[in-house]
Amino acid sequence: MLISGIHSRPKYAGLRVDRSGTHHIILSDTPRDIARMVEGLEPAPGPTEVWTVVGACTVTAAEERGPDGSVVRRAFRSRPLMFDMLGHRLARESMGLRLYAIGEEAFLWDVAALARSFGVDGDEIQLDHAGSERRRVFCVHCRAMTENVRTNIVACVGCGAHLTVRDHFSKRLAAFMGVQADAEVRGDLPPVEEIFR
Amino acid sequence: MTTEFLVPLRVREVEPLSPLLKSFVFEAADGGPVHPAGAGAHLRLLLQNRHQRWKNAYSIVSNPHDRSHLSIIVRKVAQSRGGSAFMHTEVRTGDVLASNPPANLFPIAKTARRHVMVSGGIGVTPFLSYIRAFQSSGAPWELHHFCREDEGALFERLLAPYGGGRIHVHAGQDLSILDASLRSQALGSHLYTCGPGPMMDAVLEKAAGAGWPKGKLHSESFGGEAMGGAPFTAVLMRSGIEVEVGPETTLLDALEAAGVDAPCLCRGGACGQCETAVIEGVPEHRDHYLNEAERASNTSIMTCVSRSKTQRILLDL
Numbered sequence: 001m002l003i004s005g006i007h008s009r010p011k012y013a014g015l016r017v018d019r020s021g022t023h024h025i026i027l028s029d030t031p032r033d034i035a036r037m038v039e040g041l042e043p044a045p046g047p048t049e050v051w052t053v054v055g056a057c058t059v060t061a062a063e064e065r066g067p068d069g070s071v072v073r074r075a076f077r078s079r080p081l082m083f084d085m086l087g088h089r090l091a092r093e094s095m096g097l098r099l100y101a102i103g104e105e106a107f108l109w110d111v112a113a114l115a116r117s118f119g120v121d122g123d124e125i126q127l128d129h130a131g132s133e134r135r136r137v138f139c140v141h142c143r144a145m146t147e148n149v150r151t152n153i154v155a156c157v158g159c160g161a162h163l164t165v166r167d168h169f170s171k172r173l174a175a176f177m178g179v180q181a182d183a184e185v186r187g188d189l190p191p192v193e194e195i196f197r
Numbered sequence: 198m199t200t201e202f203l204v205p206l207r208v209r210e211v212e213p214l215s216p217l218l219k220s221f222v223f224e225a226a227d228g229g230p231v232h233p234a235g236a237g238a239h240l241r242l243l244l245q246n247r248h249q250r251w252k253n254a255y256s257i258v259s260n261p262h263d264r265s266h267l268s269i270i271v272r273k274v275a276q277s278r279g280g281s282a283f284m285h286t287e288v289r290t291g292d293v294l295a296s297n298p299p300a301n302l303f304p305i306a307k308t309a310r311r312h313v314m315v316s317g318g319i320g321v322t323p324f325l326s327y328i329r330a331f332q333s334s335g336a337p338w339e340l341h342h343f344c345r346e347d348e349g350a351l352f353e354r355l356l357a358p359y360g361g362g363r364i365h366v367h368a369g370q371d372l373s374i375l376d377a378s379l380r381s382q383a384l385g386s387h388l389y390t391c392g393p394g395p396m397m398d399a400v401l402e403k404a405a406g407a408g409w410p411k412g413k414l415h416s417e418s419f420g421g422e423a424m425g426g427a428p429f430t431a432v433l434m435r436s437g438i439e440v441e442v443g444p445e446t447t448l449l450d451a452l453e454a455a456g457v458d459a460p461c462l463c464r465g466g467a468c469g470q471c472e473t474a475v476i477e478g479v480p481e482h483r484d485h486y487l488n489e490a491e492r493a494s495n496t497s498i499m500t501c502v503s504r505s506k507t508q509r510i511l512l513d514l
Contacts, residue, residue: 022380022408093384096408119310119385122412 006167021098023047029103090118106136109174138175203295230264234299236330241297251280256322260329272319303417310385312338317392379407429505466502478510
């Protein structure tokens with residue numbers, strides 16, 4: 001019972017290095033083949049960093065340089081650690097920076113929101129979806145966020161309402177809107193299906 | 198067709214700032230508050246003497262939060278169309294002038310985390326109201342002003358009340374002095390430039406070279422520069438008349454002189470209001486409104502600044 005044709009549903013068109021920028025940071029929510037997934041990295045477009053969430057306690061080397069020294073790689077144990085570092089960095093950055101994020105949608109739009117809070121928007125940031133389609137859902141009734149939703153109907157972590165996960169997306173909240181599915185007749189729910197794989 | 202909505206403004210004060218610059222303070226003729234004018238807004242004054250009419254746009258320099266008056270600074274331009282000379286020689290305290298309400302084609306970017314302004318000559322005027330707005334919002338800013346060497350002292354004096362340290366007057370200096378600054382501005386900065394066309398082009402190019410994206414670059418052109426050119430004839434299809442456009446006048450001024458009520462707003466090639474369909478002939482585009490493809494198609498012309506490459510141009514007017 002998804003409502004289709006909603007314009008706020010983000011579309012993604014791949015990442016391409018924007019050579020009008022003077023330096024670049026590419027962020028990924030999991031280890032990926034960045035050279036293959038970001039177009040135009042060769043020849044190096046100026047100082048470039050690739051930041052990756054590895055999600056493992058084995059991460060030790062926080063920073064390493066590529067063979068020619070042009071690309072700096074940073075690994076992070078977790079997203080919170082990456083976001084802390086990113087905020088710290090953006091507070092000190094200068095004009096000319098371009099940001100790129102690749103990963104699941106909640107990650108992409110968390111990066112976008114943090115970047116926006118530092119005035120980075122429009123042409124200065126590119127997002128591309130990769131990985132699971134699972135969603136972060138915002139309950140329009142209690143405002144709680146339910147993470148990693150794979151089904152068309154989900155119980156809100158905040159108020160327990162059964163929410164229909166809509167395609168209606170908020171860039172500000174970095175979440176899809178969830179609206180009570182059985183608001184008319186309590187308990188009258190459509191079949192639950194896994195649709196966001 | 199334009200619907201003219203004019204407000205009467207009484208000249209409260211005229212103050213010469215230099216042989217070429219005069220400041221005018223207006224109040225509402227009815228004694229009430231003046232129309233609201235955001236930072237960067239301009240007034241378009243309807244000026245007339247027995248022989249001629251002018252509609253000249255001037256940036257408002259007064260504090261946007263103060264509704265008691267509106268101020269402008271007028272530069273007497275040597276080869277002007279006469280409007281600024283009229284302001285300098287004819288307009289006196291107590292006179293009532295008709296004006297369009299303030300309009301803004303050069304607003305502040307509210308989301309900017311820092312504001313960097315670059316002006317040339319009299320192009321500093323919109324930034325005087327910007328600075329007042331920044332002073333009340335607390336937003337960080339800096340101004341780089343470029344002028345002729347002999348005008349350095351004048352602009353130093355004019356800008357002195359606006360806060361030292363953040364204002365840099367580069368008299369007789371080259372734009373290359375901006376290079377280091379453009380490369381080190383904090384993320385989230387916006388750049389605004391106002392002044393002669395070639396200067397603004399050079400500033401925007403420098404900023405783009407330092408990695409500034411288009412969305413954070415803003416410019417306002419003043420009508421008047423590169424205004425003249427070869428004379429041509431505008432043939433108006435709907436009105437069925439021919440208008441001669443002389444070497445020293447604009448197409449829009451010639452149309453108005455001929456009694457044609459042509460649409461217009463900014464008179465500086467920026468707003469797009471005066472866009473007119475071209476049926477025959479090749480425009481010489483001088484505006485900032487049409488994009489490359491629209492220019493190449495030669496199907497429309499901005500009458501306020503553009504001219505004709507062909508001796509005759511047939512317009513849908």
